[in-house]
Amino acid sequence: MIDKRAESAAAAVADVRHGATIMIGGFGEAGSPIELIHALIDAGPRHLTVISNNTGSGRVGLAALIARGQVRKMICSYPRSANSMVFPELHRRGEIELELVPQGTLAERIRCGGAGIPAFYTATAVGTVLAQGKELRRFDDSEYVMERGLRADFSLVKADRADRYGNLVYRRTARNFGPIMCTAATTTIVQVREMAEVGAIDPEHVVTPGIFVDRIVVIPEPQQESVLVKEGRCYP
Amino acid sequence: MIDKRAESAAAAVADVRHGATIMIGGFGEAGSPIELIHALIDAGPRHLTVISNNTGSGRVGLAALIARGQVRKMICSYPRSANSMVFPELHRRGEIELELVPQGTLAERIRCGGAGIPAFYTATAVGTVLAQGKELRRFDDSEYVMERGLRADFSLVKADRADRYGNLVYRRTARNFGPIMCTAATTTIVQVREMAEVGAIDPEHVVTPGIFVDRIVVIPEPQQESVLVKEGRCYP
Amino acid sequence: MKGWNREEMAQRVAEDIPDGAYVNLGIGIPELVAQFVPRDREFVFQTENGLLGMGPTPPAGSEDPELINAGKKAVTAIPGAAYFHHADSFIMIRGGHIDVCVLGAMQVSARGDLANWSTGEADAIPAVGGAMDLVAGVKRILIVTEHTTKTGEPKIVAECTYPLTGRAVVDRIYTNLAVLDVTGEGLIVRELAPGVTLEEVQAKTGVRLLTSTPECAR
């Protein structure tokens, strides 16, 4: 019987190796799989390339992973925000690389990585420094830049509910990068608030079909990044 | 107040001009907007380019539109099936052009047309006659063919329910090409079984957000293509 | 007071947005536009992090950290809203489905080039978010900004010196002093704020302005 539940967050991320590329869901704290990230900090792989829209805040979650020196390179659209000190400091010191990608291009690159599309063209960033060094091409009298699909070894995603097949539903704007990141990794690990019985999620309402999910970890009461930051918490 | 309901199917398709490009939803009869197609037959525009997965069956719906000589060219993946005589006859006589596109490439071309992506690469059809004359390119030691996004002047789509904003939900495998065709036309016309009050469709369950829909026609009891074909019906 | 304040600027922008428009609002003054929807119109607000039908800020205490806008502030969803993932969200943006985007600016050039994401300084941490996607994809780009920087330097210039967000993307500029259209001939002053003269606007602008209608010379 198919059952994708993992024993624990620790077990789910245990095979992440040094040098892996990891997609991490979330837009700010919404959808950030903080318990999976903390398990990754405990597991300790280094030289990671992380693909995530932001770089975390305070000293928990993604920011803590970066602070521990486990991340070699960030691919993101918005690496600073309120309470985001860790990445800027390390980047200014030259200790972490940054590939800055416009948000929509980042999303499409991830989707294409999952969809077997190695490259596509977009008008976004044409005429800006973010298109420098990239191939330009005209279609129908407009100029476009070629962008490559992005794939990862692992995706860490937060959803709301799952069934044993891995079918997922999300909650409000915490959906953000989750569904596309689930498609673009060799191994997709999802933390959910609760399991649903098979059949309890209406097939019309499934957002991520189970085929894109490999491991499910149930975290009934996930921590909230902004609360931890406000409390001055630091992981580990 | 935003209210996208049109008075009738006839009113909804009245401005389709000769030579227009039209996407028509459906996979076989599932999702085929038969009442909108019949309204288009009544309206009478000719020299149409139609983008649809199939070419209809019997002498109703899309097959009837083709039989009336209104279609100059079909872009589709599967132009024959049981009870599909109209297109094959006209095509053998050289009276209708065919652009055959693999089904997944057709779907992605439509999605890209709606997403502002002029072209993308896929491994589908590489090494076959359907890649002939198309640009090939290697990425990471595999060969891909470049395919162009597809757009239309109008999309005719069948959904199950809509609210006045145009938010749509579909029913089972009748969803098929509807959601992507809604995004890829200048004017998207949707027939639905019933209207929903605003707020009655859970924002988590919306499949096509209203931004992609221009006109809604309510057809409470849509005809079923296979039943009409079995009865030997002929439109008009 | 001479000129328009922030609220008046936002209101002036809102007046130009047609009924039924799909609108994306940037951070800062653009956010205020949502407070000035004309009584007889309905706008649908999109936020690129996955919500169409964004409603007003929730009352204090009922914020949901999983219901936020692109500026990561708590928002609400109106009845008839829809949630979607990021790739679908940027179908709306890149695909030209959003009618109007209102953004702030660091600089705008006479040709409509926009710089609003980076100072380009060596030690700055660049952060672009969805700005480049919005200016490339949305049908109409409206800029709302103070006419000059805090130190009095013109923000409307012959050529942007900051890194561009997009080239020739701006349609109209709303400042505390005037409304200007970007045209093939250059920047045309469409309207002056109360008590503001054309000479004063010109003096605070880094490029020669054109006028189209007599009332602009008042």
Place this chain on the structure above:
Amino acid sequence: MKGWNREEMAQRVAEDIPDGAYVNLGIGIPELVAQFVPRDREFVFQTENGLLGMGPTPPAGSEDPELINAGKKAVTAIPGAAYFHHADSFIMIRGGHIDVCVLGAMQVSARGDLANWSTGEADAIPAVGGAMDLVAGVKRILIVTEHTTKTGEPKIVAECTYPLTGRAVVDRIYTNLAVLDVTGEGLIVRELAPGVTLEEVQAKTGVRLLTSTPECAR
């Protein structure tokens, strides 16, 4: 009877599909595979028209014209199924998420080229459907077919003469006579159907076959 019948061929295919596999079945003999899922395994069937978790044919009278498979036949959805649109469906296919695809064939070459969509005749109406997407994207392509055409011509050939569906895409071939693997060295006979000799298989095959294990020579 000598050799395998259609059901036995389908059953033989099913035995090779691992537990938990995501499977797409073509029309004809491939459809029968769904009837032979080994008792201790669970397969999830995908149909490219937008359903993951396809169940068996419904009882007569309870067909739903809006719940069909890629062959446009009425099907059911199992508990835990999901519906999705065509672009999302082909993310699964093109993106390599489907583990196994079982297809019929008109011809298969020694290199694993597959022809199964068109005779290439001048007046034929070509119809490709999702075949080219499936062979390009799915991890493992299994072909199940009669060993020869109705007129006795080999279907397993040195070079396909019909238009290709894909080049070097087939992993394994199941016929009424044998199971063959496509390898870099050529076609290797892995198994013979009951009462079938290697010589007989070779005689009905248009290309030289290799054997790997002694039992294939039985």
